[in-house]
Each structure stands twice: as C-alpha cells, then as structure tokens.
C-alpha cells in the first residue's frame with residue numbers, strides 16, 4: 001500500500017524584496033504519518049519554508065497542498081496544521097490548562113469534551129500536576145511540553161515544530177528527542193521538524209531534507225544520507241568526511257574507474273557519468289590506521305600521525321598524507337587490539353574499496 | 362565566581378548593584394530629596410486643618426474650612442468640571458492612544474515617520490503654543506469655547522502619553538504569541554481580545570493613569586481653550602489665590618490630593634494584578 005501524501009510542496013520559492021531568495025524552487029512530498037526533518041545551516045530558509053506551510057508567509061511561486069487541498073489564500077487559522085513555535089509562545093496570562101483549552105474553545109467544543117481533551121493532553125506530555133501553574137512558573141522544557149500538548153490536542157493533520165529543542169540544554173534535549181519520537185508514534189500525526197542539528201535530524205527522522213541557501217540538496221532516510229550523501233555539502237554537513245579531489249577515468253560494466261591523483265586508481269561500484277572532476281570521500285570510522293603496510297584489495301596511504309584527540313569511547317586520529325588530512329575514528333579498547341600511536345609516528349591508513357563515496361563537486 | 366571587588370582587600374565590602382541605598386550618605390541624599398518634594402505638600406495639608414485665617418501660625422485643629430469648601434459652589438463646580446474633563450479625556454485618550462501606540466509598534470505603513478513624529482508633538486511643543494493654536498483653531502471653525510473644547514484639547518494632548526506607554530509595552534510582547542493564536546484557529550479579532558489586550562493591559566492602565574493626572578492638573582491649555590462657565594479646578598484656585606491663600610484652598614487641594622491618590626492607588630493595584638501574571642519569563 002502506498003502512503004498518501006500529507007504535504008505536497010511544488011516548485012515553491014520565496015523572495016524577500018529584490019535580493020533575498022530565501023527558498024528556491026523547493027519540490028518534495030511529505031508522507032502521511034512521517035517524521036520529516038528540514039535540516040540546514042542558519043539562514044538557509046528552513047523557518048521560511050515552515051512558515052509558508054503554516055500560512056504565515058505568502059509564496060512567491062509554486063503551490064503547497066495539504067492533504068490534497070491547495071492552500072493558496074487559506075489563512076493560518078483555517079489550515080489543518082498546527083505549529084510549535086521556537087519561543088514556544090505559551091500565553092503568559094493563562095494557566096497551563098487554559099493554554100491547552102484555548103484552541104478547543106475557539107473550535108466551540110463542548111465543555112466536557114474540552115475538559116477531557118485537556119486532561120488527556122496534559123497526561124500525554126506528563127504535565128498533569130502543573131495544570132494550574134502559570135508559564136512563568138515553568139522551566140523551558142515544561143513550557144515546551146505545554147506548547148506541544150496545546151498544538152496536539154487540536155488533532156491537526158500535520159504538526160510543525162520550529163527548532164523545538166534549541167532552548168533546552170544538552171541532556172534535556174536528548175530526553176525530549178526520544179519523547180518526541182515516542183509521542184509521534186503514539187498519535188500517528190505527521191511531524192515536520194526544523195533543526196540545524198544534524199545529530200538530532202539523524203536520530204529522530206524518518207526522512208531528512210538537507211537545505212543549503214534555500215535549495216533542497218538531498219532528501220533521504222538518515223542512513224542513506226550518511227552512507228550515500230550526494231554532494232560534498234551534504235557529506236560535510238552530516239558527520240565528518242575526509243575528501244580527495246578525484247578524476248573520472250572512463251566506465252566499465254562493473255562501474256566507473258576513478259583516479260585519486262598521486263594515490264592511484266580504483267573501481268567504483270556505480271557508474272558515474274557526470275563531470276570528469278569528482279570528490280571522493282570516506283567516513284572516519286571506516287578508516288583503519290596501523291604501522292605495518294596492509295595487504296589485500298584496499299586503498300592505502302602512507303602518512304604521519306599529526307594529532308590524536310581522546311574522545312572517551314574513541315580516539316580521533318589525524319594523519320597527514322602529503323599535505324592531505326585524513327581523519328580516522330578508532331575504537332578505544334583497553335584490551336588493546338589497536339596499536340597505540342604517538343604524534344609523529346609513521347603509519348598506513350587504509351580502507352575498503354566499498355566504503356568510498358563518490359560525490360558531486 | 363570572580364567579581365571585580367574580590368581583588369580589594371580590607372574593609373570595603375562588595376556592594377550589590379541594588380544595595381547602594383544602604384549607604385548612609387545616599388540615604389541622606391534620598392531623604393533630603395523627598396523632604397524637598399513633599400514638605401510643601403505636608404505643610405499644605407497640615408494648614409488645611411489650621412484654625413486661623415492666615416497660613417502662618419498654628420491655632421488649633423478644625424474641619425471648618427472643609428465645610429466651607431464643600432459649601433463653596435464655585436470651587437465645587439470647578440472640581441466637578443475638572444473631574445468630568447479628566448475622566449472623559451482619559452477614556453477617549455486611552456482608546457485612541459492604545460490604537461496609535463499599537464499601530465506604531467506593529468505596522469509599517471506609508472507615512473509612518475511623519476505620523477510618528479506628529480503624534481508626539483503635543484508632548485514636545487510648549488503648552489502655550491499648543492494652547493494658542495487650539496484657540497485659533499476653535500475660533501476658526503467657530504466652536505464656542507467651553508467644557509467641550511477643553512475636553513477635546515485634553516484628549517488631544519493625552520493621546521501621546523498613552524501611546525508611548527502602550528507602544529513600549531507592545532514591544533515586549535513576543536509576536537509569536539499572536540501567531541500562535543491564529544495558528545490555534547482564532548480570528549484576528551478574537552486574538553486581539555484574548556491574547557493581545559490582556560498582555561497590553563498593564564501598559565494601558567499606566568497610560569490611562571498618566572493621562573488622568575496630566576489632564577487633571579493642566580492649566581495652560583485649559584486656560585486658553587476654556588470659556589465662561591467652564592472653569593476647572595486649577596484655574597479656579599489660581600483666581601482665588603490672586604486675592605489671598607486661604608485655608609479653604611488648602612482644604613480643597615487636600616481633597617484633590619486624596620482623590621488622585623485613591624485613583625492612582627486603584628490603578629496601581631490593577632496594574633500589579635495584570636502584570637504579575639507574566640513577569641518576565
């Protein structure tokens with residue numbers, strides 16, 4: 001069964017004044033029940049895109065459909081979506097319970113129905129004991145839960161969240177990430193989340209759209225994004241990656257031949273047909289480092305250890321290869337299967353052919 | 362935590378920013394200041410109970426000047442006029458000033474700059490000029506001078522006071538509040554009544570208080586725009602004082618002080634009530 005589409009974004013652009021193109025021809029679908037994340041650096045247009053879905057910004061170009069309905073000219077209060085604001089926007093002159101009831105009162109629901117839904121909503125975010133508090137008596141995390149419950153008990157088709165974790169400290173953020181995912185599974189509502197934190201995007205989402213300068217660069221599942229980024233930007237933005245300039249040297253049945261100047265040639269799995277100039281990348285945890293020259297069908301490079309950073313569970317080893325920096329993450333095992341290195345050691349770094357990623361420039 | 366003063370050695374203690382009032386020199390300065398401000402008022406109130414025709418020596422306690430004041434029809438009429446003008450002016454200036462303040466804070470519209478500058482003119486230009494120009498205006502459009510013209514003028518110069526306070530208050534409200542309200546399904550009007558107005562309330566009340574007191578004791582503009590039969594309290598007192606400062610005037614002034622104090626106290630209680638709910642997040 002194919003999932004139906006919750007939000008259809010079709011050729012959407014947003015221009016502020018003459019010069020600022022905040023969103024540039026965005027075109028993608030968000031499926032029903034999906035946890036979808038808009039990821040990108042500051043100023044790339046994530047908020048703008050989300051505000052266009054919510055109806056707070058007009059489109060310069062294109063159309064947005066929500067559940068099959070064109071949203072052109074539909075004001076925010078008539079759209080089947082609700083938003084959790086970055087500042088939470090919990091009404092300060094109302095108690096927690098009044099905040100939750102507000103949206104339901106506007107829908108003119110019956111008194112008992114409102115009471116019941118407010119009670120359920122408070123339970124859902126585990127805030128029942130705070131129902132009579134005022135927002136200024138709550139912590140940031142608690143206020144966020146109020147905002148979340150207030151939007152969810154309206155039972156929208158889609159819930160939009162603008163940087164929901166940015167005001168929380170690291171520990172609470174991780175807790176809320178887990179909670180948010182659990183909650184989404186419970187209620188089954190489509191979530192669209194804006195974030196600039198790649199870790200957050202990878203851990204929570206079903207699919208992620210990576211945006212750069214208003215342009216959607218890649219839309220994929222977290223593992224697909226990490227393992228097979230399409231461009232250097234995506235590869236760099238999500239995790240770390242050592243990259244080399246590469247040259248396309250013709251195709252065979254098995255794939256393309258690619259040369260890394262000064263280091264040799266290798267066979268790529270896929271056929272790369274685009275430009276002759278490419279970028280070859282390799283994730284740091286796929287790289288091995290050792291003193292003896294490795295044998296077998298691997299790509300290997302000789303270099304000197306430049307720096308070692310102790311990071312608890314793993315060591316980040318920086319190896320200098322003819323001016324190129326290679327980063328390897330080595331497991332930190334006290335039993336010592338790995339050799340111990342020191343800065344200045346001559347080492348080989350190597351990796352499997354399969355682990356190489358070929359990127360667009 | 363490291364503070365600058367931790368480097369100091371010896372007697373001088375670290376003083377918190379708000380603890381300066383604990384120093385005796387500063388206490389003295391504050392005391393002298395307050396004395397300077399309030400001593401004349403205290404003298405005035407005290408002598409309104411003085412059983413003597415002149416305000417020089419204390420001759421014993423009496424209420425008789427209060428009786429006299431209450432029986433003085435001219436003074437009572439002036440007082441009623443003043444209160445009537447002040448209440449009406451406050452009412453209208455608060456509504457219009459709130460609208461102006463909100464518009465200036467929230468919206469960009471063609472000609473906003475001039476409107477902004479124009480709106481604050483009444484505070485900046487000398488009252489005499491405003492009085493003269495209003496007088497000229499009323500003469501031009503042939504409106505007879507009286508309570509109506511006084512009230513209209515008071516509304517005009519009270520609006521900016523309200524607008525400034527409301528505007529400052531509006532600037533502290535997160536615009537996402539209103540957006541959240543639309544997002545939850547409310548119309549613009551509903552959002553104004555249930556979200557914007559309650560959060561503006563402390564500003565509106567403060568603005569109204571300001572308008573009320575400014576209107577109540579205005580002399581210059583009232584003097585220019587008033588006519589026969591529309592004497593207000595300050596003007597009446599002034600004309601009485603030209604002959605002599607009688608304890609009667611003291612009594613009347615004391616009553617006015619008490620009255621305004623009550624109004625302001627009520628206002629402040631309301632202000633505290635509306636603003637305590639959302640003291641900074």
Ligand SMILES: Nc1ncnc2c1ncn2[C@@H]1O[C@H](COP(=O)(O)OP(=O)(O)OP(=O)(O)O)[C@@H](O)[C@H]1O
Nearest residue numbers: 016020022040041042043044045046047048049196
């Ligand atoms: N009202 C506006 N007028 C002019 N330019 C704007 C306006 N709002 C946003 N922009 C510009 O549009 C671009 C995208 O802004 P947007 O707020 O969508 O970024 P963002 O991805 O949400 O960034 P952040 O992570 O910092 O919140 C930015 O360059 C910003 O300066």
Ligand SMILES: [Mg+2]
Nearest residue numbers: 046047048163
């Ligand atoms: Mg943003």
